[in-house]
Amino acid sequence: MNKAFTLARVFAAALVCVLLPAGQAMAIKVYLAPSRQLSNHSPDLKYIEGNAMHTAADKLAAKLAARGIECRHADWNEEYGTSDYNARQWMADVVLAMHTNACCANDTGWHSNYGTQMLPYAYVDNYSLSYDLASKIGNKMVQKFGAFGIPTSLGVYSDTYSQFPSNTQARNILLEALFHDNWNDCTKVLQLDAGLDAYAQACFEGICDHFGMSYVANIEKYIEPRGQNNQYYQEDGNQYWGNSAGWCSFDSNLTSGGSRYYPSNTTGTTDPTGRWMQVRPVLNVPGGTYQIDVAHYDNDFISTDISTSIALTNCTAQSGDLQRNTTNAFRKGFGCQWYNLGTFALSPGQSQPTIKFTYSGGNVSNANNRWNVLGFRFAFIPTPSTLYINGCGGGTWSGSGAKTAGDTVTVTATPFPGLQFVGWMTGGCNGTLVSANSTYTFTMPGGNYTLYAKFGFAPLQLTTAACPSAGGTTTGGGTYTYGQSVTVTATPAPGYMFTNWTMSSCGGSFASSNASYTFSMPSSALSLYANFAPIQFEPVSLISDLWALPNSTNYKLSDKTVTAATGSTFWIEESDRTAALRVAYTGAIPARNSKVDVIGALDSSTAPRVLNAVSVTDKGVGNPIDPLALITRALGGASPSANTPSVTGGVGAYNLGMLVRIAGMAGSADTSDPNKKYFFLDDGSGLTDGLGHSGVKVICGTATPPASGVVRVTGIIGTETAGGRIVPVIIVRDPAEVNPL
Structure with missing residues (x-):
């Protein structure tokens, strides 16, 4: 725009901007009137004032809305009279006409004019407020545009003077920021999206400063080098760092002194290269996005040209000087106010970043050229994020989906029958336990976040009991998990016999007729009852x-x-x-x-x-039974009745099962089965097995049969079938009972 005399043409009808508050805010209304002039442009036509200022106004409207400040944004068509009426009816607190400057109305070439003009105007009673707001926005514009490398030798300045009065008592400012026909102003700032964002940011911070508001609603932490939270501030340990206090007070949250560096009180000979300081806050939202501001004193002892590099750990720069890795924030002219260094995003899971400032240039040679810092502040910026939940085991869960970092979030897990909830994990099903509660409330971190709902088998109680209690005993009760193999055993007491297993009660639902009962544990606790009955005999x-x-x-x-x-x-x-x-x-x-x-x-x-x-x-x-001496021909005896069979052709007294002792000559043997070795023993009494073997078969188990000779054997009379005949055998109880004589 060519100065202020065409201001009346820039106001237009108001459209409602974003009105949602973000955190606590004052009831402030800002009316934005960006330039609608398409004829004002750079000589190369790469910059069009009307288009660019509407872009800057959009950016400013978003910043104001995010801070909870209501705004209205003029469109392209409405003339001044209607917009003046609208601003008055709406009772706006601030009216900003947003423009860039030019040297000459009819000259289309590049010129060397430079600077930023702030033109306040209002009723006489309101002029001081407009002047203060204009000054604060002007200071911020000098700061923001200086960060883009506009040389101070060009004389970037804020020129503040009165212009036409208006019919509204709002603070009225015409902004003429930089010259769009100056090559440096245009190519280094105005043609860049970041430059237009700096224009909007300067307006935003100036408004906040004027009304005494923080730039972000969620100021989370202040850190002072010599005061509150100073454990989160470090310096390189050089002897020339020292205390600094008493030069200005603009924020009541800063309660103590700062720090300063300079090599000596005279000319100084120590090279400041490599000197550094850093701030390492512990912040509340892991992975969250934060804004960092820095403050220092502003007097004749502060260096006018110091610059520092910026290095970040555990976080990533998002905007501002942080993203450019360098800052001029510590120079004279930027002090006694909060300087926005930009925003950063904490690395996933991290809550403590390190932001390190290292001297990179400028004069800090003596007491008249100091590197000074008063404090830092960190403001949380809510950002969209997504909560993902994965299941480990059997169950359901709720609470996932779109969130906002910093929100209080509650998730709930419900196990399937027979299972229990183990815990909420991060980093996988076998990762880090963050909560063992099925209902878990936490602060949503920044960025996407994944939780794992881990389920496991619930301990299930199995109880067993005897029915009646005198009828016997049971084993196998205890704690098991769903699907686990379980064996219960019922042992009857003398005079009782096991009947069956039933569930839930004595004589209840049938489970098994086996005294030793194996089954898979069901999904809930179980009671089994062993039913016994008195034996009828x-x-x-x-x-x-x-x-x-x-x-x-x-x-x-x-x-x-x-x-x-x-x-x-x-x-x-x-x-x-x-x-x-x-x-x-x-x-x-x-x-x-x-x-x-x-x-x-x-x-x-x-x-x-x-x-x-x-x-x-x-x-x-009790007393042992002595073995009965018999000849082999008498083994087995005759059957005593039809119900009690004996050996084939047996004669004499029935004696199967009795403990006996016999003697004779050892004959053929067989050791092919190592657990059932045997040999034949013949005492000459005429016993044969019908298969060609004389004598009786002696089963001696694992003992080695005698090869020959006279042998005495003690054992039980048993039987086996040989050639269709039932014949007696001797079952040796112990290898020591096979005695060669």
Whole structure:
């Protein structure tokens, strides 16, 4: 624009901008009136004032809205009279006419004019406020444009004076920022999107400074070199760093002094190269986006040309001087105010960045040219982010989706039946546990964030009980997980027999008829009941009394002596050696020489006859049975009844199952089965097996059979089938009972 006399043409109708507040804000209304002049442009036509200023106004409107400041943005068409009325009716607090300058109205060439003009105007009673706002925006524009390398030798300045009055009492400013017919101003700033953003940022910060507002609503932390949070500030340790205090006070949040560097109080001879300071705040939102501002004193002792490089750790620069890796923020003229260094995004999962400033140029040679810092502040900037949730195991979850960094977020996990929630993890299913609570509330970090809802098998209780309690005992109860293999065992008490397993109660839903019951643990706790019933039996005094009795009835024998045991079988015998009986039992097998009571039913399908015991009462060790001496021809004896078979062609007293001792000559042997070696023993009494072997087969287990000679053997009389005949055999209890003579 060519100065201020065409100002009346730039105001236009107002359109509503973004009105959503961001954090606590003052009730401020800003009316934006960007230039609508297309005829004002750079000599090369690469810059058009109307287009560029509307872009800058869009940027400014977004910044104001993000800070919670209401604004209206004029369009291209409305004349001054209507816009003046609209601003008055809307009761605007600020009206900004946004322009760039030019040297001459009719000259289209490049010129050397430079500078930034701030033209406040209003009613006389309101002029001082307009003047203050104009000054603050002007200072910010000098700061922002200086960062783009506009040389100070060109005399970048803020010229503040009164212009035409207006019918509104708002603070009214005509901004004439830089010259679009100056090559440096145009190519280094105005033609760049970053330059237009700097124009908007200068306006925004000037408005905030004027109304005493922070640039960002969410100021999270202040750090002072010699005051609050000073543990997060470090210097290189050089002796020329020292305290600095007392030069200005513009923010009541700064409570203590700052720091300064200069080599000496005179001319100085120490090279400042490599001198540095850094700030390392611990911030609240891991991975979040933050703005950093710096402040220093502003007096005649501050260096006018110092520059520093900027290095970042645990974060990435997003804008401003941080992105350019250099700043002039510590120069005289930028002090006693907050200087926006730009924004950065913390690295994922990080909450403590390091921002390091290293001297790179300028005069800091003595007390009149100091590098000074008063403090830093960090403001959180909410940014869109997405929460992803992955499942590990079986369950459901809720709470994922679009979020805003800094939000308070709650996620919930629900396990499937039989499972339990283990915890919320990061970094994978076996990563880092962040919470063991199924409902987890946290602050949303910056950027995308992934949680893993981990589920596992829940501990399930299995209880077992006997019905009735006197009927027996149970094992296998305890804590298991869903699907785990479980075995429960029911052992009846003497006089009882196991009936079945039922669920939930005695006599409840049927589960199994096996005393040893194996199954997979269900998805919920389980109670199993072992049902026992008293055994109905007929008492029998002597083993021999059983020979004529049928198989269908339970019989009880008392006080019989165990003579041998192997596997699930043992043998009992009368103390007077008149009869013996083989007993099959699935429970605990009593030891040799024990006295026992036995209840069970008989089985005549094989010889010798077997008692299938349902109850065995072990009464402890008694007197052993002495073996009965027999010849081999007498082994087995004749069948005592139709219900009790014996060996084929047996003669004499029935003696299957008895403990005997025989002697004779050792004959042929077989060791092919290492666990059932045997040999034949012949005492000359005429016994054969019908297959060509004389004598009786002696099964000696793992013992090595004798090769020849006279041998004495002690063992139990058993049977086996040979050539279709039932023949007797001797089952040796112990290898020591095979004795060569």
